[in-house]
Amino acid sequence: MKFAFLADPLDHFKTYKDTTYAMMAEAARRSHEIYAFEQRDMAFESGKVLANVARITITGDLKDWYRAEAARPVQLHEFDAVMVRKDPPFNMEYIYATYLLELAERQGARILNRPEAIRSHNEKMAITEFAQFISPTLVTSDASRVRAFHHEHRDIILKPLDGMGGIGIFRVKEDGLNLGSIVETLTANGAHTIMVQRFIPEIAQGDKRVLLIGGAVAPFCLARIPQGGEVRGNLAVGGLGVAQPISARDREIGETLAPILLKRGLLLVGLDVIGDYLTEINVTSPTCFQEIAQQTGFNVAAMFVDALEKQCT
Missing domain, CATH: 3.40.50.20 (Rossmann fold)
Incomplete structure (x- = not known):
């Protein structure tokens, strides 16, 4: 071919x-x-x-x-x-x-x-279609809504909808320190919409990349573990990638989404899962094949090419 x-x-x-x-x-x-x-x-x-x-x-x-x-x-x-x-x-x-x-x-x-x-699945916003798997989440450009969300959940994450590699992600704890300034910056004083989520403490165990390939769930994920006081696990900002078998919850999320997304023409998808919660659906250029293969021996690229060949026959 x-x-x-x-x-x-x-x-x-x-x-x-x-x-x-x-x-x-x-x-x-x-x-x-x-x-x-x-x-x-x-x-x-x-x-x-x-x-x-x-x-x-x-x-x-x-x-x-x-x-x-x-x-x-x-x-x-x-x-x-x-x-x-x-x-x-x-x-x-x-x-x-x-x-x-x-x-x-x-x-x-x-x-x-x-x-x-690809165009229809904003990698942050796409999770809102699967609300049963996400942590408390707010999408808004309204500072008053963000403040109310923080008042309710006390410890929150704020991020732009068009970011990548962990860029522009902020954590605001119970003291609310710099919340106003962060919201003003991320929303450009209300001109841009952002996502706000309740902080998930399990980030300490890693932001897991779960791969969906050809409508199936890869058996291993890559947990990207924050280092050096960082709240972000992204490899691009120094996170440590540790391959591990997917959990029962990872599989539940993956097996629910995989056939739906494949039917839409998404052969390869990278889910981000923290603890038990889906946090992103990556569809542009999902990665982590080699890190998983090197640490577990599971040939992710072979699984992908198998799926690709099937699509072409």
């Missing part, structure tokens, strides 16, 4: 931990053809969505890891599947890319995750 990856520049990959690299390497191991292009390589021209796409060969050397042929303009329906692996930020350029990809779908391309589904 021929698989194309819409990704960030290949030279920027940290191959020892990069999930997209793991996907490519596993697909290549099975003798599939691998292609790559960037967001800027796409265009609508003469009634068609085209992309300058290069075939790549995986070398097996983690440093000098690929060889690329000259890129050529092709329609995306020439591939058995196109994987959207562009990292956030989820900005307007990302939105424009989903429009082009959605048009490519209408011209016969198979895009995974589906662009409309």
Whole structure:
């Protein structure tokens, strides 16, 4: 099969931990053809969505890891599947890319995750559809509502709806110290909507990444444990990743969401779970394949390519 990856520049990959690299390497191991292009390589021209796409060969050397042929303009329906692996930020350029990809779908391309589904599932807001699994949560731009929520729950987390990697997350304890300033900053004095949640103490045991692949739940998750007094477990801010078997609650959440999200065209989803609570639904470029594989021996990339092949047959 021929698989194309819409990704960030290949030279920027940290191959020892990069999930997209793991996907490519596993697909290549099975003798599939691998292609790559960037967001800027796409265009609508003469009634068609085209992309300058290069075939790549995986070398097996983690440093000098690929060889690329000259890129050529092709329609995306020439591939058995196109994987959207562009990292956030989820900005307007990302939105424009989903429009082009959605048009490519209408011209016969198979895009995974589906662009409309990516666009429709804000990674913070998407949890509100599954309220039975979330902690007390408020979405608002109104400072008075935030103050009332804090008065009720005493210890809260505030975060922007468009953040990534733990950026912009604040904890306010019972004393309410700096609550007003934080709300003013995050909402830009009421112009921006934010999410506020009751603090979950189990964050000390980690913010768990639970992977949904092809409508099934991976048997291991990665608990990202805050370090050095941090409240955030994100690996991007120094969290320690510890792979572990998923809990019964993790499985309950995952098995409830997996078939629903797969039906919407989300082949790969990364749930964030703290304690017993769902906190995010990541659909843009979920990660943690290699950390789980390295610590447990479970080949997450193989599970993914199995699901991908099934989608294409």
